[in-house]
Amino acid sequence: MSFADLGLSDELLRAVTDSGYTEPTPIQRQAIPSVLMGKDLIGIAQTGTGKTAAFVLPMIDILGEGRTRALMPRSLILEPTRELAAQVAENFEKYGTNHKLSMALLIGGVQMGDQVKALEKGVDVLIATPGRLMDLFGRGKILLTGCSLLVIDEADRMLDMGFIPDIEEICTKLPKNRQTLLFSATMPPVIKKLADKFLNDPKRVEVARPASANINITQRIVEVPGSAFAKREVLRMLLTQDDVQTGIIFCNRKTTVRELNKSLKKHGYRSAEIHGDMDQPARIAELERFKKGDVNILVASDVAARGLDIKGVSHVYNFDAPWHPDDYVHRIGRTGRAGATGIAYTLVAPDDAENIAEIEKLTGHKIERVKVAGGAAPRDTESPKRESGSRRRGGRKVEAEAEAPAERVIEAPKREPAPVRDAEPRRERGGRGRDRDDQHAPRRQSRAPQDEPDDGWNGPIPDFLNYTLGA
DNA sequence: AAAAAAC
Numbered sequence: 001m002s003f004a005d006l007g008l009s010d011e012l013l014r015a016v017t018d019s020g021y022t023e024p025t026p027i028q029r030q031a032i033p034s035v036l037m038g039k040d041l042i043g044i045a046q047t048g049t050g051k052t053a054a055f056v057l058p059m060i061d062i063l064g065e066g067r068t069r070a071l072m073p074r075s076l077i078l079e080p081t082r083e084l085a086a087q088v089a090e091n092f093e094k095y096g097t098n099h100k101l102s103m104a105l106l107i108g109g110v111q112m113g114d115q116v117k118a119l120e121k122g123v124d125v126l127i128a129t130p131g132r133l134m135d136l137f138g139r140g141k142i143l144l145t146g147c148s149l150l151v152i153d154e155a156d157r158m159l160d161m162g163f164i165p166d167i168e169e170i171c172t173k174l175p176k177n178r179q180t181l182l183f184s185a186t187m188p189p190v191i192k193k194l195a196d197k198f199l200n201d202p203k204r205v206e207v208a209r210p211a212s213a214n215i216n217i218t219q220r221i222v223e224v225p226g227s228a229f230a231k232r233e234v235l236r237m238l239l240t241q242d243d244v245q246t247g248i249i250f251c252n253r254k255t256t257v258r259e260l261n262k263s264l265k266k267h268g269y270r271s272a273e274i275h276g277d278m279d280q281p282a283r284i285a286e287l288e289r290f291k292k293g294d295v296n297i298l299v300a301s302d303v304a305a306r307g308l309d310i311k312g313v314s315h316v317y318n319f320d321a322p323w324h325p326d327d328y329v330h331r332i333g334r335t336g337r338a339g340a341t342g343i344a345y346t347l348v349a350p351d352d353a354e355n356i357a358e359i360e361k362l363t364g365h366k367i368e369r370v371k372v373a374g375g376a377a378p379r380d381t382e383s384p385k386r387e388s389g390s391r392r393r394g395g396r397k398v399e400a401e402a403e404a405p406a407e408r409v410i411e412a413p414k415r416e417p418a419p420v421r422d423a424e425p426r427r428e429r430g431g432r433g434r435d436r437d438d439q440h441a442p443r444r445q446s447r448a449p450q451d452e453p454d455d456g457w458n459g460p461i462p463d464f465l466n467y468t469l470g471a
Numbered sequence: 472a473a474a475a476a477a478c
């Protein structure tokens with residue numbers, strides 16, 4: 001089965017081929033022909049399954065066929081987050097290169113001016129988050145009566161975020177006689193009711209949850225003490241031990257994201273951060289730095305957990321075990337994409353045990369526990385020669401994975417001794433090749449005293465390093 | 472409990 005068998009136009013097939021895709025995914029195979037026939041659709045699927053192309057491709061052909069000059073928007077795609085909306089827009093550009101479709105990306109956090117201008121010129125596709133769409137609608141800038149095609153993406157996420165009333169209201173502003181596609185990873189009753197209300201005899205398409213099915217992702221749990229300080233130590237061990245090309249580290253809180261990123265940068269890692277307290281341009285900029293490879297580590301809140309498609313993410317770290325098991329599935333799904341392999345570590349403090357039980361119940365399998373061996377390393381290595389910078393960053397395996405097959409042991413990287421705590425963090429004395437970091441100097445000046453523990457080895461050796469951790 | 476989303 002190839003894309004050519006799905007009934008798509010030649011121009012579209014060319015764009016797909018040029019993008020490097022040869023074979024449709026299961027959801028694309030099932031959904032595309034029926035969407036092309038104008039049927040309503042419920043897709044039980046999440047990103048990573050090829051869901052986006054499953055609606056973008058047929059939409060491009062549908063809109064391309066009925067082309068008159070678009071005076072009013074002819075289709076609307078609703079997304080829960082700005083990032084996802086932007087990503088769908090990218091898909092339209094990529095696959096729509098051979099069509100002359102116009103679109104408007106209507107998301108918050110950015111100036112309204114350009115969006116209004118696009119709307120005034122007339123567009124074929126609106127890609128929007130609910131808030132900004134409602135805002136623009138309220139200001140009389142959009143007429144939705146020409147939208148005969150509606151996509152509600154990530155409906156369960158919309159529910160989580162309290163968008164369902166907005167969605168319902170938006171639905172009533174669209175013509176009754178339209179085609180509606182609804183995608184959701186799960187089908188809670190509220191979503192089922194929404195579908196019953198706004199879809200007409202939909203075709204139902206379901207594909208396996210990638211998390212339970214994706215054998216490309218190696219999942220591991222590392223048990224750690226509860227403190228953020230200890231977690232950061234273990235995380236750095238893991239980053240050093242593995243050859244982390246591109247990694248995303250998820251935290252449960254925005255404050256943790258900020259603290260961790262700051263800490264990693266202090267330790268010489270090239271990292272960026274993304275969370276909802278940053279304005280949109282900053283989010284885009286950080287994401288871009290990560291995508292381009294200016295940095296290889298992205299510290300993120302759950303704003304980045306779902307749907308973000310970044311190529312070549314080799315590692316995902318859950319700095320905190322996520323509150324909801326679904327989020328675990330989404331987070332680790334940032335790696336192991338498109339047939340690649342990936343590794344997902346979850347740091348589990350005593351408090352996180354409950355969350356882990358939920359996760360294992362959901363995914364249906366027990367996650368392998370690995371140990372971080374702190375051993376006697378810190379004291380043994382008390383040699384002033386051991387300067388640390390390049391070693392930590394090198395990404396070489398500190399320790400071959402020598403261990404009993406049943407139980408992997410991760411050795412603590414050798415480190416410099418812990419001298420008396422001094423006010424001036426010692427790596428700023430130079431000699432560690434961190435000149436590049438000097439551009440961050442202004443930020444250092446404003447360092448708050450409570451940031452001190454970030455400095456890891458300026459303080460006393462943490463007790464936990466003298467034990468073997470793990471189950 | 473957290474994060475997200477309009478200004």
